[in-house]
Amino acid sequence: METLFAISVMVIKMAVVIGVLLALPLPLTWMERKIAAHIQQRLGPMRVGWHGLLQPLADALKLMVKEDHIPEKADRLLFTMAPIIALVPPFVVFVAIPFGDTVTIFGTPVTLYLTDMNVALLFILGVAGIEVVGLILAGWASNSKYALLGSLRTCAQLISYEIPMGFAVIGVIMLAGSMSLVDIVNAQSGWWNIVYQPVGFFVFFVAALAEAQRIPFDLPEAEGDLGAGFHTEYSGMRFAFFMISEYIIMVLMSVLMVILFFGGWHASLIPLPGSLIFLLKVCFLIWVFMWFRFTFPRYRYDQLMSIGWKVLLPLSLANILISGMFFA
């Protein structure tokens, strides 16, 4: 009975997480379009539903009924596999992410996370890296120069930015003395990590922008020079898979930043339930991501590389050194 109960709680939690993640891109596209519009003094979608709220549903419907085109010269197996490979890792990563502390429902304590891994950070960085394989396969299998160039850029970009990102979190791990995200959050119940680790946060933020392939680092899909980058040849639902994966990665990066640097569900001043605070913080960071997107132009490819290797990497190393000397 005990095990059955534990398993059913687990299954429900998984279903909720997957359902929310699958539905999340819908409001996010709406939000992105609205933010883009208002930055450009437009109104954005207004006609489908109240203030265009149903627009994402219409878009999803359109993507579903669109022709699912596979180019003649494409590698059919890899071409069909690639979107799925790109889609799965962002979902898997959320296994290790805590959304809040333990709450009590009907007298039983329920943890607001699926697992509390002791190597959660390592797991997240590792699994999130697999997503790139999907993008590379997509570029390779499309048999198109734009797609191939896009996936080459993805590849190079992610290699150069995963390293500073990994280094940036080392300072946080030192402060918490653990790689478990729950421990990291609990270590921030006083001051948030951003107070001790501003440089680490900066490096992580820039690397996260690059990882999520957002402007100013969206070279893999620079529409000006590459069509649409690695997903140039994709249409319909397969294209939607890439979009979903991209949005989930953006959510993931915001969630990670909240957990690592902004105290997770801790808020010293505001008396709100922890999970709500967590949600608000994540929303704010997503908004910042979008705000950046419609403010900045894109970096050139060589600038991207030199920022990664000549600025972020030394900065993150110096950050490790300094946090090692003063905090650990």
Added chain:
Amino acid sequence: MISKMRGWIGWIFFLDMLNGLALTLGYMFSRTITMQYPDKQKWQPYSRHRGHHFLKTNDEGDLNCVACELCAKICPCHCIKVVPFEDHKGNRRPSVFDIDLSRCLFCGLCEDACPADAIALGQVYEMASYDTSDLLVGRDLLRTIPGKVEKGGTVVGAKLIDREGVHVRETKGEHDWWRRVWGRRNKAKVRLRTHHT
């Protein structure tokens, strides 16, 4: 020296990027300039606008047109067809007056050429149609097209009344927000310029 220092400090703290972010943040919460055509608002063009033709009538309710065909002659697109006849009062009037709007370039030459002040280009611009045959407008329809209105150059309230073709009905209310937006934008430009020098 100081300006150089400021440049370095700015570079380290990304002042230029922060400036950009502040600007877009301001825009994000500023008034939008979108005109919600055709659902809520519509642009009423200035009276000099050359839109849909209309035929003017005199006090007795007859067309001014004397079917001289000068407009048909001067039309660079050959899109006017006039066939004269003698009406019961003994006046020369058009029995057929067709304008093919799908070929018209709205140059207004027909209006200029007309000796009887009979034809003019009005402010109606909603001519979209699913069928090009709708664009062949005849004499009796041309009489009913509204002429020039005085309150040009404003945004008026409007409502889409059906979706077969565009039929937008004007509702009450005039808006001049777009004048304010333009005014403010020019002020902002001036401010930017003075800020930099």
